[in-house]
Amino acid sequence: MVRNHNVTTVIPVLNYWGTEALYVEPSCLFVMDSREQEPTQQHDTATQPTDGFDEEKARRGARLLLEAAGRDPDSAGLSDTWSRRVPDMFETLTEGARSESKPIMRTFDAETDGLIVKTGIPLHSMCEHHMLPFRGVAHVAYRPGDQMVGLSKLIRYVRWQSRQLTTQETLTRDIAAGLADELDAHGVVVELTATHMCEVMRGIETETKTTTREHVGTINEADRTQFRESVRRHTGGPNGR
Numbered sequence: 001m002v003r004n005h006n007v008t009t010v011i012p013v014l015n016y017w018g019t020e021a022l023y024v025e026p027s028c029l030f031v032m033d034s035r036e037q038e039p040t041q042q043h044d045t046a047t048q049p050t051d052g053f054d055e056e057k058a059r060r061g062a063r064l065l066l067e068a069a070g071r072d073p074d075s076a077g078l079s080d081t082w083s084r085r086v087p088d089m090f091e092t093l094t095e096g097a098r099s100e101s102k103p104i105m106r107t108f109d110a111e112t113d114g115l116i117v118k119t120g121i122p123l124h125s126m127c128e129h130h131m132l133p134f135r136g137v138a139h140v141a142y143r144p145g146d147q148m149v150g151l152s153k154l155i156r157y158v159r160w161q162s163r164q165l166t167t168q169e170t171l172t173r174d175i176a177a178g179l180a181d182e183l184d185a186h187g188v189v190v191e192l193t194a195t196h197m198c199e200v201m202r203g204i205e206t207e208t209k210t211t212t213r214e215h216v217g218t219i220n221e222a223d224r225t226q227f228r229e230s231v232r233r234h235t236g237g238p239n240g241r
Contacts, residue, residue, distance in 0.1 A: 118140045138158045138191070187218045
């Protein structure tokens with residue numbers, strides 16, 4: 001840094017975007033080199049991500065949020081909120097980010113090579129942008145290879161994948177790709193329809209439904225038709241009953 005004392009100067013300088021701006025300094029003129037123009041952000045190592053679930057960080061974070069909202073974390077109604085309830089809840093709702101929580105997908109010899117469709121699986125997840133829930137239903141289909149899986153395992157797998165901070169688009173892809181890998185299936189189709197609380201409780205404050213669909217592997221037109229018809233029957237749409 002070069003310091004020129006006792007100068008009152010108006011000079012053109014380049015701001016961070018590379019455009020010209022006026023800089024006025026009544027007592028001294030500072031000329032900064034490029035290394036000084038970008039402020040260095042310091043991060044406490046305690047804020048860095050860790051493997052697994054850190055209950056102590058969850059407690060501190062919940063307590064700070066209560067304080068930010070102007071509440072006393074040590075009051076009778078809130079002392080268990082930050083010290084126990086929120087950490088326990090958050091650990092459950094983020095199980096999908098931890099492989100040790102994944103359900104065991106026991107398989108058996110395939111009894112069919114046709115499409116297997118499971119509709120109406122309850123879906124509850126959390127938006128990573130606002131940390132608010134989105135909820136709805138998942139419809140899953142797969143064409144087995146040499147192995148099949150019990151139908152209840154599809155429900156458990158969707159529930160596990162959903163328990164993480166994510167987006168609906170990413171979750172749809174993760175379920176489809178994950179099931180294809182777990183089952184070594186010829187093809188997988190996943191459709192999610194959900195309502196997002198980040199739209200209902202804030203922002204536009206309107207309740208709508210969003211539908212996303214992904215497929216992995218080989219899904220032919222007959223499979224697509226069967227899948228659409230199964231979903232239509234579940235939702236009670238045209239020709240669905």
